[in-house]
Amino acid sequence: MNALSSSSAGPQQGLTDRLTRWARGLSGKAEAADDSPPEQRVRAGTAANREVVRRRKLYDDIGDFLFVHDLDLTPVNFSVALDYLTGTNIGIEKAVKAVMMERGQVTNGWIETVIAEQRADEITxxxxxxxxxxxxxxxxxxxxxxxxxxxxxxxxxxxxxxxxxxxxxxxxxxxxxxxxxxxxxxxxxxxxxxxxxxxxxxxxxxxxxxxxxxxxxxxxHDFLTGLPNRRAFEGALREELTLAREQGEPLAIGFCDIDHFKIINDTHGHDTGDRVLKFVAGLLTKISNDRCHVARHGGEEFVMLFRGKTAAEACALVDKVREDLAGRSLVNRVNGEKMEQVTFSAGVADVLEYEHPRAALRAADRALYLAKEHGRNRVYVAVDTD
Known part of the structure; x- marks a missing residue:
C-alpha cells in the first residue's frame, strides 16, 4: 500500500495521464522509438532545438528518478523530482540528498511528510x-x-x-x-x-x-497520521492548563516513543514504517476526547495530555494502549511476512507539580527514556526531583 494515491482530479488529471504514458515507456510498452541520439533527430544550431533536447533529457531524468525509487506517478512526486533535479527548490534538494544519504531511497510516505511540512512552514x-x-x-x-x-x-x-x-x-x-x-x-x-x-x-x-x-x-495537523501536530498540542496545553487550574482538576502529560523504529524502517522499508506510525496513531486516537489530546510530536514520538486524570490514572490508560499494541501480530503488506513485535515506551508526568509546563514535558521525556533503559515496552511515571 502506498502512502500517496496515484489518482488525481481536475487540472492535475492531464499531468497524471502524461506520467502514466511515461510508465508505459519505462516498462517497454510504448511504441518503438528512434534509438539515435536526440541531437541527430532535431535540426542542430537553433535555440529551439537545443531546448527540445534539454527538455527531453530532463523528462528522461525525472522518469528514471521515479522508476529507481519506485515512486507513484503523481503530480506531487513529479514536482519533487523536478525540484531536486533542477535545483529550483533548495529546501527540497537538500532534503532529498539528506534522505538518500541516510536511507538510500526516497519513498512516497517521505515525500508526503516533507511536502506537508513545507506547506505548514509557508503558513507564517x-x-x-x-x-x-x-x-x-x-x-x-x-x-x-x-x-x-x-x-x-x-x-x-x-x-x-x-x-x-x-x-x-x-x-x-x-x-x-x-x-x-x-x-x-x-x-x-x-x-x-x-x-x-x-x-x-x-x-x-x-x-x-x-x-x-x-x-x-x-x-x-500532521499530514501523515492525521493527528494534531506539536504546534496544535502546545495550544491545547495552554488552554487545558488554564481550565485545570480554574476548575481544580489534575492534569497529566505523557510521551510515547515507538521502540526500535529505525530497525522497523531498515528491515521492512519506510513505507511500512509509515504504516506503523499510522497504526499506533490510530490506537492512541481511541483514548482521545475533549479532555484527552493526542498529537504527533515528531518522528516516531507522540505526546498526550489528560485533563481530569492524575499521572497514575493517565499511566494506566497509556499502558492499556501499550498492551494492545504489544499483543498485535502485524504483517508487512508488501511481502506478507510477519513483523517482529511492535511496542512503544512511554513516560507520564503531573503537569501541576511543575512550575512551567515545559518542565513537565521534560520530566515525562526523562521517564520515557528511563523506561527504554529498563527494557522498553513499558510506561513510567515521572517523580518530581526539583
Missing part, C-alpha cells in the same frame, strides 16, 4: 495576517455596499415623493411619467451594480474562508 504569521487583512477589507467593502444601497434607496424614495407631489399639484403628467421612468431605470441599474459587487464580494469571502481553513489545517 505574516501570511495569516495578510489573509485577515483581506477579510477585513472584504467586510469593509460589504459594509460600504450596504450603506450605498440604503442611501440609493433613500434617494430614490425621496425623488419618487417629489414627482408624486408634482403630479398631485397638476404638473405635466407626461413629463412626470418620463422622469419616473428614468428614475426607475437608474435605480434598477444601480441595484444590478450592487448585486454584482455583492456576488463578487461573496466569492472572495468564500475563497478567503477556504484559504484560512486550509492554513489552519496545514498549520495544526
Amino acid at each position: 504569521p505574516e501570511a495569516l495576517a495578510a489573509m485577515l487583512d483581506k477579510v477585513e477589507e472584504s467586510l469593509s467593502l460589504f459594509t460600504g455596499l450596504m450603506h450605498e444601497s440604503r442611501s440609493s434607496a433613500k434617494d430614490y424614495g425621496a425623488a419618487l415623493q417629489e414627482q408624486a407631489k408634482d403630479l398631485a399639484s397638476g404638473g405635466d403628467a407626461e413629463a412626470v411619467l418620463a422622469r419616473l421612468v428614468n428614475l426607475t431605470r437608474s435605480m434598477v441599474e444601480k441595484t444590478r451594480q450592487v448585486e454584482t459587487q455583492l456576488r463578487d464580494n461573496q466569492k472572495q469571502t468564500q475563497a478567503l474562508k477556504s484559504s484560512l481553513e486550509s492554513a489552519r489545517q496545514a498549520a495544526e
